[in-house]
Amino acid sequence: MSDHNCNCGGNGSRHCAPGNGKMDRRSFLRKSTVLASGIAAIAASLAPLRELTDLGSVDEFLQKHYKELSPAEMEKALERIRKEVERQYGIRPHLRDLKPMDGVEFVYCLNLTRCIGCRKCVHACVAENNQSRSPEIQYIRVLKMPNGTFDMEKGDHNYAPETVPEKGFFYMPVQCHQCKNPPCVKVCPVDATWQEADGITVIDYDWCIGCRYCEAACPYFARRFNFATPSVPKEQINSDMAYLGNRPRHKGVMEKCHFCIQRTREGKYPACLEVCPTGxxxxxxxxxxxxEVSYILKNKRVFVLKEEVGTLPRFFYYFDV
Amino acid sequence: MNADAKKSLVLNGSAIVFVALAGAFLLDLWGRPVATVPIVPVAPDFTNTATVRLSAAELVRTGGDASGLDCYVCHEKGKTPVIHFGTNNLVILPKEHEDLVMRHGRNDRNDNCYNCHDADNLDMLKTRDGHKSKITESSRLCGSCHGPTYRDWEVGIHGRTSGFWDRQRGAMVRQDCTSCHDPHSPAFPAMKPGPRPNQLHPEKDVAENGKETH
Known part of the structure; x- marks a missing residue:
């Protein structure tokens, strides 16, 4: 009788596996070494996944669109964001969802005779709205324009003289114009950005898919994209937050000026206005x-940027004559 | 080479390749994204909401050292100081007032202390039509010449505002003329601009005529 049927000519189980399918010790060890090293290689190739800490929670993934959230669901979402902020920045934010006020439509007016191009508005905005410091995201771009032209091609945003203003130039800060006919809203494929009743075009950062269509559609270069995980130093985070405003953003979403929703919907002036040294x-x-804005629109000769594109901005420029 | 040796070579070989791959992945030999240019934090000056200068009114309101506003510490009461003019018809400042820069009005047409200061009471200001006001309430005096600007300032169009746009929720804070303008040299001072937008590829930008194009 024989309990093995190999044809190696050896003497039974010493050389090859017995007939019930078991392999011998040497071949088992060798094969498992190959298997283990293979698994190690695959695991190592997935190592970059360890850096994916910014994935977001299941709750965030399952959260509904802003306009469909019931008050209870909104409170749940706010609590989730508060906890995320607390974990990431170590402070409990004053976060709330502010709705537009009745009988209010916001308008911004900027006096180009007074602007000296000091860029304080740019940096106050970054500090107020928790924009990423590195990579750098800024909502306001100040253009240095030669006197006598409105050719945007001649604008320079990289000026860095010892002191401003420079003779022969005027300075034109450009930010979101909160258009009445906003092209960015029209192109959004998922309705992650829309115009509110008080005229502010907002973004639901949890709904944005990061396709950047709105960035391409905006004629004013007002929208910014988080190409990398935004970084804000813990000690510089502004804890006064609004859901549609300055709460921290994730990588891969759009953001832009929202007229400091967390300030203006509580009756305050936006941060860029507060810091402007010239008024x-x-x-x-x-x-x-x-x-004040009604007075300006009634009494000053205001104009809008790129009137011909039909965006109907709520941001007016004027000169003192 | 028999089948067994061949098999063992393949198995050993693949094990070595796998281990090498694992090491390469872990050490990330393919390299990470190019390091970004470190961005220097912005100086707090550029987010400071203070006015460019301290007006007399603000100095008094905040309880600062207002001794400089008391003219009769040095001057004698009832005796009008005489202003000396140089050959070019410009005021010669006495050395006690040397810190002043007299540049009010183009072509130095406003170069006379008593255009604004009351000659009879140095603690007061006086408009051309005789209206007197305290040094801490100078805005009306400014308005006596700068009418359109004063009108704009009254409605909140000229000059700084802060606080609340919604008057039901809080007050709008206004500033005096002298919070921004030095009355003796009122042109708004030139300032150092904040840092420009960070450039992702500085060396490329310099190559392109020192100007970024995007």
Whole structure:
């Protein structure tokens, strides 16, 4: 009788596996070494996944569109974001969802005679709105323009003289114009950006898919994309946050000026206006006939940028004549 | 080479390749994305909301050292100081007032202390039509010459505003003329601009006529 049927000519189980399919010790060890090293190689090739800490939670993934959230669901989402901020930055933010106020439509006016191009608005905005410091994201771009032209091609945003203003130039800060006919909203394939009743075009950072169509559609270069994970130093985070405003963003979403929703919907002036040393910036409710912006629109010769593209901006420039 | 040796060679070989691959992946021999240019944090000056200068009114309101506003510490009451003019018709400043820069008005047409200061009471200001005001309430005096600007300032169009646009929620804070303008040299001072936008590829930008194009 024989319990093995190999044809190696050896003497039984010493040389080859017995008939029930078991392999011998040497071949088992060798094969498992190859298998183990193969698995190690695959695991090592997936190592970059360890850096994916910015994935977002399941709750975030399952969260509904902003406009479909019930008050209870909104509170749940706010609590989730508060916890995320607390984990990441070590502070409990004052985060809330601010709705547009009744009878309010915001308008911005900027006096180009007064602007000296000091860029304080740019940096106050970055600090207020928790924009990424590195890579750098800024909502406001200040253009240095030669006197006597509005040819945007002649604008220079890299000027760095010892002091401003320079003779023969004027300075034109450009940010989101909060258009009444916004091309960025029209092109969004997922309705992640829309115009609110008070005229502010907002973005739901949890709904944005990062296709950057809106960036391409905007004629004012107002929208910015988070190509990398935004980095804000812990000690510089602004804890006064709004859901549609300055709460921290993830990698891969758009952001832009929202007229400091966390300030303006509570009656305050935006940060760029507060910091402007010359008072070139004016902001207010155009539906209030006694507001500063109403006075400017009634009494100054205002104009909008790129009027011919039909965006109907709520951002007006003017000169003191 | 028999079949067994061949098999063992293949198995050993693949094990070595796998281990080498694992090592290469872990050490990331394919390299990481190119390191970005480190960005220097912005100086706090550029996010500071303070006015460019301290007006007399603000100095008094905040309880600062207002001794410099009391003219009669040095001057004698009831005695009008005489202004000396040089050959070019410009005021010669006494050495006690040497820190002043007299540049109010183009072509030095406003180069006389008593255009604004009251000759009879140095603690007061006086408009051309005789209206007197305290040094801490100078805006009306400025407005007596700069009418359109004063009108704009009154409605909140000229000059800085801060606080609340919504008056029901809080007050709008206004500034005096002298919070931004030195009354003796009122042109708004030139300032150092904040850092320019960070360039991702500085060396390339310099090559392109020192100007970034995007």
């Amino acid at each position: 070139a910036r004016k902001f207010g409710n155009i539906l209030d006939p006694d507001s």
